[in-house]
Amino acid sequence: MAKVTTGTGDTGYTGLxxxxxxxxxxxxxxxxxxVDEATSALGLARAVARDQKVKDIIYRVQQELYLLMGELATPPEQYEQMGLxxxxxxxxxxxxxxxELQSAVEIPNKFIIPGDTLDGAALDMARAIIRRAERMAVKLLHDGVIQNTEVVRYLNRxxxxxxxxxxxxxxTSSLANLPE
Known part of the structure; x- marks a missing residue:
């Protein structure tokens, strides 16, 4: 079984x-x-989603975000060895x-107030966290801490x-609730 508490962070430091x-x-x-917060928020969205297609999209993104976190946790001297x-x-x-999704739904030309559905609200919360992660990654890129511009492009998209x-x-939730 994995050891959860190591004590190595008790002094306020963490390992890359x-x-x-x-x-x-x-x-x-x-x-x-x-990014980890965003992954957890996406997990909540996936847990409450009813559509398997939506669950699959979210799960793949969560897997890719773990790759992105690994890249962010890799110092420059280890970067070439990482490979991924x-x-x-x-x-x-x-x-x-x-x-594909845009062909199935019209995006209104107005501000959206989250909360029409539980799964939609969970996704909007995840999106806001992703935007924060993007701003932070941009700073890392502009400060020369990371060099891979695809990290920022990925978070933006x-x-x-x-x-x-x-x-x-x-x-799709509102369509499912229409009377027959």
Whole structure:
């Protein structure tokens, strides 16, 4: 069984992939911790979603976010050894799913107030957290802490996809509740 409590963080430091330790408030763990929040919020959305297609989309994104967190936790000296990283193909897949969903739902030209459905509201919460993670990743990129621009592109496209997915579940939920 995995050991949950190690005590190694009791002094306020956490490990990156490799031997390097940094303060828990360092921009890297702050950013991948925010991505972890987004992954958990997506887990809530997946748990309450009724549509298997939606559940599958969310699950794949959650898996990809673990890859992204691993990349953010990798210091420059370990980066080439890591091998796995966010790529243009990851971004392209998000764009494909987004286009497919957009063909099934009309996106209104107005501000959306979250809360029409539980699954839509959970997705909107996840989207807001993803946007925060994106802003943090942009800072890492602009400060030269990370070099892979696909990390930022992925988070940017992901927030768009999750916005559209929330509208999709709201529309499909309302269609399912129409009287026969």
């Amino acid at each position: 992939l490799g031997a390097q330790r940094v303060p828990k408030y360092d921009p890297r763990p702050d950013t991948f911790g925010t 990283r966010m790529t243009a193909e990851h971004v392209h897949h998000l764009e494909q799913v987004e286009a 992901l927030s768009d996809l999750i916005f559209i997915l929330a509208r999709y579940v709201e529309v």
